[in-house]
Amino acid sequence: MKLASLKDGSRDGQLVVVSRDLAIAHHASGIAGRLQNALDDWSFTAPQLDDLYQTLNEGRARHAFPFDPAIAMAPLPRAYQWADGSAYVNHVELVRKARGAEMPPSFWTDPLMYQGGSDDLLGPRDGIVCPSEEFGIDFEAEVAVVTDDVRLGTKAADAAGRIRLLMLVNDVSLRNLIPGELAKGFGFFQSKPATAFSPVAVTPDELGDAWRDAKVHRPLVVHWNDAKVGEPNAGDDMTFSFAQLIAHVARTRNLGAGSIVGSGTVSNLDRSRGYCCIAEKRSLETIDTGSAVTPFMKYGDRVRIEMFDAHGQSIFGAIDQQVAAPPRR
């Protein structure tokens, strides 16, 4: 099934079930008011939401209305955890190579992961608001999962069964703030502003055969302004599956229901598949020619992130954001 949270003036939005073709929606009010409520009691709410989803897809839902991604919030407009991996190690190696640094071999066996802010998650059409273009504004197109409760010590083999939903992500990054922050040793902070998510979150069964080995085997299509810049397959070259990423989090602690775990920028070894973040393009330029020429995003630039099924149907709806300066007060 497919779920969204619509803007209704509240902090968490109104949970709706969305039809498979993303054309119509139906309030889930009788089942759960917010997505977090549904996740808090998933074994009880999911079957009811799924019943409504079937009815909606069959055109028999009584109070269906057109689904407008422009009024969608993030499926979880605020969450209790946003842990983002960097599972496409090929990307990490490239970025390091560009700055002349060796990548430790352990990076192929021990996942990189950082804790992101989750108190202000953006909807698919919300602006990327940044105080300065000089911060080096970049997109990062990713896939993420939403988990149920996961106990401390859960291994990868058991973690896959705790995945409840999938989403697309734009993990906005401020590249020029990163070197200074990493030098401080505490990881990203100001360099990772609010993250955006796709209009709908979907259950893994919606992906059919494309969901296997706890990876999503479909191309992730990225447009920067009018140009298609990337369509790498999210299932290729993903060194760590979502199950392995969740197990990494669970090594020393529990995960609460509704935890979001991200893949990191999708990246394929096949360079003809393009890029999911400008930093990768600039790394390739640096390696090839000695200097990066592609600039980061400017105010007014747009980025569009989407994934299609084998029939060309959008699975998650599109993230489509524009970069903007903060409003003057």
Place this chain on the structure above:
Amino acid sequence: MKLASLKDGSRDGQLVVVSRDLAIAHHASGIAGRLQNALDDWSFTAPQLDDLYQTLNEGRARHAFPFDPAIAMAPLPRAYQWADGSAYVNHVELVRKARGAEMPPSFWTDPLMYQGGSDDLLGPRDGIVCPSEEFGIDFEAEVAVVTDDVRLGTKAADAAGRIRLLMLVNDVSLRNLIPGELAKGFGFFQSKPATAFSPVAVTPDELGDAWRDAKVHRPLVVHWNDAKVGEPNAGDDMTFSFAQLIAHVARTRNLGAGSIVGSGTVSNLDRSRGYCCIAEKRSLETIDTGSAVTPFMKYGDRVRIEMFDAHGQSIFGAIDQQVAAPPRR
């Protein structure tokens, strides 16, 4: 006023107002069921909660009952943000010196801060559950604030007015996992398991004169098993006030209501005030004698963290935790 969340089998607990002397409590059900609900609409709920608090302190509340910190959850048992600073730069300098590293001078002007996991926050009597004693289990006694909404770009001068509550913190750290994680460059992750909080959260006015310059000017008393190991004054040697820490977070993003911002391990230049984490003690030993002798915590060890007002009354109640292995399943 003083607020707590009592264990009731739910994920967020039951919001109660607690008397100033921590002796009795009263359900806040008619006002807000959970602390997050109260924070989401603070200007509406706070005056009502405060009325109940006055009535409770005057002995006129109709359904008061004894307050038992043993059934308290963290005031926010799960939160949308837990951002922890390292505002006692003296501590950072010591730890670096012990490992032979220079501290960059910028650390005196640009706060260190990491994003912590906030999906599973521990109550004051919950166990510190760790899979192995070899991980180097340490406590970190800190003070934290809970904010209202804070807009991107808010400066320190305005941030102080957005602080709604104060709490004590035990930011449990797994020291032997830290060097490997910091070497990866993405900051702490597995080395920062679940964090614990004091039985009650208090509004800044509860501190009277001890709350000034957005710092808490009272000693933080730490016992490790039966020994008092520290009582540094949290208002001394705090390089960055809570207002400055919040402004640091807000430089590139909004903070949602209910965001928790921590001070980092409290540490005084006056060594006679003891220590708030074992790592600091070990750093001093290394600097003085060439090697650390004090071991980290073992299963069964306890840590108690508390703060008293000028009359000897506990302000927040005590964090009192015991280290334990995960339950066998």
